[in-house]
Amino acid sequence: MALKLHDTLSRSLRAFTPRAGRPVGVYACGPTVYLPPHIGNFRTFVFNDLLHRYLEWQGHEVRFVMNLTDVEDKIIDGARQRGVDITAVTAPQTEAFFADLRALGVRPADVYPRATEHMDAMVGLVERLIEKDHAYERDGSVYFDIASFPAYGRLARVDLSQTRAGAGLADRARGIDADEYEKADARDFALWKAARDADREVGAAWPTPWGEGRPGWHIECSAMSMAELGETVDIHTGGEDLIFPHHEDEIAQSEAATGQPFVRYWLHVKHLKVNGEKMSKSKGNVFTIADLVARGHAPSAIRYLLLMAHYRSELNFTFAGLEDARGALRRLLDFSRRLEAAPVAEGAAEVGLAAAAAVALETFARGLDDDLNTPVALRALFDFVREANAALDRADEVPPAEHRAALDALTSMDDVLGIVALARAEEEGVDQEFAAWVEERLDARRDARARRDFAAADAIRSELGARGVVVEDTLQGVRWHRERGTADVASNR
Numbered sequence: 382m383a384l385k386l387h388d389t390l391s392r393s394l395r396a397f398t399p400r401a402g403r404p405v406g407v408y409a410c411g412p413t414v415y416l417p418p419h420i421g422n423f424r425t426f427v428f429n430d431l432l433h434r435y436l437e438w439q440g441h442e443v444r445f446v447m448n449l450t451d452v453e454d455k456i457i458d459g460a461r462q463r464g465v466d467i468t469a470v471t472a473p474q475t476e477a478f479f480a481d482l483r484a485l486g487v488r489p490a491d492v493y494p495r496a497t498e499h500m501d502a503m504v505g506l507v508e509r510l511i512e513k514d515h516a517y518e519r520d521g522s523v524y525f526d527i528a529s530f531p532a533y534g535r536l537a538r539v540d541l542s543q544t545r546a547g548a549g550l551a552d553r554a555r556g557i558d559a560d561e562y563e564k565a566d567a568r569d570f571a572l573w574k575a576a577r578d579a580d581r582e583v584g585a586a587w588p589t590p591w592g593e594g595r596p597g598w599h600i601e602c603s604a605m606s607m608a609e610l611g612e613t614v615d616i617h618t619g620g621e622d623l624i625f626p627h628h629e630d631e632i633a634q635s636e637a638a639t640g641q642p643f644v645r646y647w648l649h650v651k652h653l654k655v656n657g658e659k660m661s662k663s664k665g666n667v668f669t670i671a672d673l674v675a676r677g678h679a680p681s682a683i684r685y686l687l688l689m690a691h692y693r694s695e696l697n698f699t700f701a702g703l704e705d706a707r708g709a710l711r712r713l714l715d716f717s718r719r720l721e722a723a724p725v726a727e728g729a730a731e732v733g734l735a736a737a738a739a740v741a742l743e744t745f746a747r748g749l750d751d752d753l754n755t756p757v758a759l760r761a762l763f764d765f766v767r768e769a770n771a772a773l774d775r776a777d778e779v780p781p782a783e784h785r786a787a788l789d790a791l792t793s794m795d796d797v798l799g800i801v802a803l804a805r806a807e808e809e810g811v812d813q814e815f816a817a818w819v820e821e822r823l824d825a826r827r828d829a830r831a832r833r834d835f836a837a838a839d840a841i842r843s844e845l846g847a848r849g850v851v852v853e854d855t856l857q858g859v860r861w862h863r864e865r866g867t868a869d870v871a872s873n874r
């Protein structure tokens with residue numbers, strides 16, 4: 382089996398073929414680092430991670446690039462209101478974004494190019510387009526001449542031939558400042574915007590041969606993609622809202638400049654809904670990772686929920702769904718610990734673990750090969766858990782090779798999904814902290830007893846009891862464990 386991807390340009394499933402002698406180049410449109418991204422954005426970012434991990438799982442060398450849009454009108458307005466440079470707005474947001482990615486177990490990109498650090502590449506690309514008569518300058522701004530690029534509209538399948546001369550469809554679709562700048566054709570879009578005083582005040586103006594200014598959003602991605610991955614990238618991803626005009630415009634700029642195909646496979650993620658509705662501030666349904674964590678939800682459960690639906694299918698976020706995700710993860714965690722602790726014995730009779738592991742891996746890969754169908758892959762994983770649990774119920778002992786095969790299969794599937802290891806790290810991270818606290822209290826109790834202050838010793842025992850810690854004084858020393866229902870950390874002292 383081989384990986385097939387749904388390519389938006391051809392609206393079809395196409396076998397993915399890498400190009401010889403170079404890593405698979407993936408460009409993912411990243412966030413505007415102005416506000417913390419919401420869980421909808423993270424549907425797209427977690428999907429990117431799945432793609433990244435699965436390509437590597439298949440043995441491809443991958444060069445994964447995600448840009449950070451760190452100059453943009455909202456950022457400029459925000460900086461002006463606070464009387465600071467744009468970097469004072471974007472730097473903390475960038476850090477917070479990386480912290481969210483780490484919390485969600487996202488494998489880092491090879492590089493996160495920032496728009497403000499690629500001004501030369503952007504200006505160079507605009508110059509090339511002017512030289513080739515695909516762009517023109519007006520009052521210090523530069524526009525792409527859509528009429529010069531007949532393929533315009535192919536990705537989004539929009540027909541702009543009806544909208545010449547001020548009809549403004551393209552402008553309305555992209556919600557841009559149709560009246561602010563004088564363009565030759567209402568459909569043309571800005572590659573570069575002349576500097577306003579407001580931009581200079583906050584450090585958002587860069588020199589060019591045609592005067593100071595700031596880049597348009599679309600040119601950022603074309604320039605950074607080419608700078609990091611060359612003129613043609615293998616896979617370009619983003620949420621479905623980026624098809625038009627962002628990606629349509631990226632194609633026009635890039636291909637008009639280079640004469641080469643810009644992207645081999647276009648992948649777009651369907652928008653996440655919340656309680657069946659589009660996310661919006663006015664509905665109060667825009668949640669960040671921090672919002673959900675503050676309500677007691679683990680990032681692993683968020684990640685799991687975001688992977689539950691195929692990326693081109695509807696996915697509706699609800700708190701009930703998040704609870705279900707937590708329950709499903711619990712099963713996986715319990716299984717992973719049980720499997721690790723299973724009694725292994727040389728010469729034990731076969732129990733069917735290796736066979737179940739082989740079937741699971743095969744079904745898992747077949748699902749992901751089919752345009753990264755995560756529901757199929759997750760089903761393969763849970764079928765495996767059910768069968769392996771049944772095998773462990775039946776067997777007193779497991780042959781080492783079967784035990785190894787089952788552990789390897791679980792680890793391998795989780796290398797792609799990234800949920801079990803993440804959930805374990807979360808739980809064990811908490812437990813380590815908790816265990817350290819218990820140890821510290823037990824030391825204090827021992828000291829109290831040594832000085833025959835039994836009241837103090839009993840008080841500590843009650844304090845531990847209140848947090849679910851059962852203390853046993855045995856001949857071998859003090860032992861403790863957590864009450865049933867809490868995580869099973871135990872220690873011998």
Ligand code: AMP
Nearest residue numbers: 411412413421422424425619620652653
């Ligand atoms: P932005 O910072 O707005 O450019 O968005 C970052 C990424 O999140 C882009 O790829 C968007 O297409 C994507 N995105 C925005 N809203 C949603 C949503 N509700 N569901 C999934 N992806 C989204």
Ligand code: ZN
Nearest residue numbers: 410411602627
């Ligand atoms: Zn982009």
